[in-house]
Amino acid sequence: MYQLKDDLLIPEVARLHAENYGVYGRRKMHALLRRQGWDIGRDQTERMMRLAGVRGVRRSKRVFTTKSDPAAPRPTDLVQRRFTADGPRRLWVCDVT
Template identity: 45%
Template sequence: MKVEFVDSQRKEHGGQPVLQVLEGTPAQIAPSTYYAAKSRPESARAARDRELTEKIKRVHEANYNVYGARKVWAELNRHGIEVARCTVERLMREAGLRGLPRDKSPRTTPPAPETGRPTDLVERDFTAPRVNELWVADIT
């Protein structure tokens, strides 16, 4: 992240002045660290992640962008690409890929707007002055 920042400012200010300005700040980076990061070859994990991300994108697009990590992982394994499910989840998250969530179960008895609701005849006062004076029921 620090290396990308220095690169973004390098064209305008130069590399060494940007590194000098960052000295003494929480974003400080040693010049040797910066130049080592620039010349270092890509790690094996980064290379595999890049290749897997392309395959994941192809599987996701081939299935109308509805497959989530579980189904993408199963599809990759069916094609002989051995990869852990957590790796597929991580790479999909980093690539901004998501499957479509399953719908909630349908509500089977929606109330019709034209049906009348029973009125509250006791006006929420459930105290009876004597026995058998007030009867209430609730059918749920």
């Protein structure tokens, strides 16, 4: 019985993996199979992917493009780190980042 289900699932997993540009891993593949009505667990999804010879794509490390220069001039602190105003419309602060 299990072998019959495996024989049906392996080509389905390979097809879905190809349809999704070959990037789906176990979690997304499991969710996709469940949405399509397959009664399948996470570990079984992983096993089917292994038997079908497909793997998900790992995300690359985040690339930081800005290197701050500690010697660069900093804007002057006009409020002296005091962010409470004496009254209405006395202190205006904005952040442009």
